Amino acid sequence: MYKKALKFKNDGSGLENPMTKRKKGCPYDCGLCNEHLTTTVLANIDITNRCNMHCPICFANAEAKGYVYEPTKEEIISMMKVLRSEKPAPAYALQFSGGEPTLREDLPELIKLAKELGFPQVQIATNGIKIAESREYAKKLKDAGLNTVYLQFDGLKRETYIATRGFNALPFKLKAIENCRKVGLKSIVLVPTLCKGINDDQVGDIIRFAVENIDVVRGVNVQPVSFSGRIDKEELSKMRITLPDFVRLVEEQTNGEITKEDFYPVPFTVPVTKFLEAWQNCSKVKGTVHPHCGLGTYAVVEDGKLIPLTRFADVEAFYHLLMESIEKINSGRIGKVEAVTKIIRRLPRIIDRNKQPKSLNLLKIISEVLHKGTHEAAAEFHRHLLFIGGMHFMDAYNFDIERVQRCAIHYALPDGRVIPFCSYNTIHREKFEKEHSIPIR
Numbered sequence: 001m002y003k004k005a006l007k008f009k010n011d012g013s014g015l016e017n018p019m020t021k022r023k024k025g026c027p028y029d030c031g032l033c034n035e036h037l038t039t040t041v042l043a044n045i046d047i048t049n050r051c052n053m054h055c056p057i058c059f060a061n062a063e064a065k066g067y068v069y070e071p072t073k074e075e076i077i078s079m080m081k082v083l084r085s086e087k088p089a090p091a092y093a094l095q096f097s098g099g100e101p102t103l104r105e106d107l108p109e110l111i112k113l114a115k116e117l118g119f120p121q122v123q124i125a126t127n128g129i130k131i132a133e134s135r136e137y138a139k140k141l142k143d144a145g146l147n148t149v150y151l152q153f154d155g156l157k158r159e160t161y162i163a164t165r166g167f168n169a170l171p172f173k174l175k176a177i178e179n180c181r182k183v184g185l186k187s188i189v190l191v192p193t194l195c196k197g198i199n200d201d202q203v204g205d206i207i208r209f210a211v212e213n214i215d216v217v218r219g220v221n222v223q224p225v226s227f228s229g230r231i232d233k234e235e236l237s238k239m240r241i242t243l244p245d246f247v248r249l250v251e252e253q254t255n256g257e258i259t260k261e262d263f264y265p266v267p268f269t270v271p272v273t274k275f276l277e278a279w280q281n282c283s284k285v286k287g288t289v290h291p292h293c294g295l296g297t298y299a300v301v302e303d304g305k306l307i308p309l310t311r312f313a314d315v316e317a318f319y320h321l322l323m324e325s326i327e328k329i330n331s332g333r334i335g336k337v338e339a340v341t342k343i344i345r346r347l348p349r350i351i352d353r354n355k356q357p358k359s360l361n362l363l364k365i366i367s368e369v370l371h372k373g374t375h376e377a378a379a380e381f382h383r384h385l386l387f388i389g390g391m392h393f394m395d396a397y398n399f400d401i402e403r404v405q406r407c408a409i410h411y412a413l414p415d416g417r418v419i420p421f422c423s424y425n426t427i428h429r430e431k432f433e434k435e436h437s438i439p440i441r
Helices: 001-006 073-084 107-118 128-132 136-146 158-165 170-183 204-211 233-239 243-253 264-282 314-329 338-350 362-372 375-383 399-403 420-437
Strands: 043-044 092-099 122-127 148-152 190-192 217-225 294-302 303-306 385-393 409-412 419-422
Touching: 043 073, 073 107, 073 409, 092 409, 107 122, 107 136, 122 128, 128 170, 136 158, 136 170, 148 170, 190 204, 204 217, 204 243, 217 314, 217 375, 243 294, 243 385, 264 294, 264 314, 264 338, 264 362, 314 338, 362 375, 375 399, 399 409, 399 420, 409 420, 419 420
Parallel strands: 043 092, 043 409, 092 122, 122 148, 148 190, 190 217, 217 385
Antiparallel strands: 294 303, 294 385, 409 419
């Protein structure tokens, strides 16, 4: 898996307008600096570190930290403007996070402002409690323009939540999903924090739950636990779980419906974006992250079963076809219209229509994405498929500079800097929050 992922390494060229310069060297000059290779694909803005839970595995809780970090509305608007001013391509997706972002009274207003500033995708990372408590609140979020609920979801057992969250939070998760369904919020991503010995026996159950709720659940995005603070070696080795561990668990616990061969690293998607850049003659955000940061697969749900894309489409042939077409367009050896026409002509050799599920016309969807390249065309692809993936965020024990330099998930800060996710949580968060916080009282 390590070697397979490396085959699809695809570096970006970084920002044309970096916020900081290299002085001490990575990862101390984060901001983004002139050595960072990937623009912001998904931006996090922590709008509070207050929370209505006390999770044993959390790194952001105000009560545990002893201070409150909560930027003003004006600071948040400034952060959003910085993200949208990134060149060559503005940040595409924005996630309001925390703490628990729903504790901010002005969250619906912030969502509305984000849409007005041009973010095509706006989501919240939430424990779901407030959404579970009020259907009216869920509707308020939807009406403000919220696209996706990124829902903390560690499994389907009471004991799991007692271990990870300190109490049985499962009823709140189920109620939150139901309230989203009733108000028409139909893009929920289940986000399990995966921990060996606690919930690694439930990967298959979580995927099956997603299948049963496919009308509103769009994906399962597993995050193997990262360890902040000091931890002894014995505890680390007892709880550490990796992406290959996760993929093995998926194969075992879905009885081979999804196998390890179905998974590809994030930069596998880069040729699609590069083709759209060549076709539309404009820059777009690209998933040029390190190939060992995350991986995923897409599957059709039909008659309660999962049929991965790889079962009826030669995805690697499609990857190479796009790369070849991009090179020809950029060198002037072929025109754009001719390139699209040739790709669409060759798609029937890549997609096996006899094996393709009846509910999906992949040829039509890909043609729409290549022709239009719009948010709506991409959303249509996601509406037909369930995403299953994992992103392994780093900690002090597995920190890798090459991964940091290619990070595409960033935190925006009130001082104008934009910092890669793993370097922020491992190195910069505590110092920054202390400098920009107030005492709890």
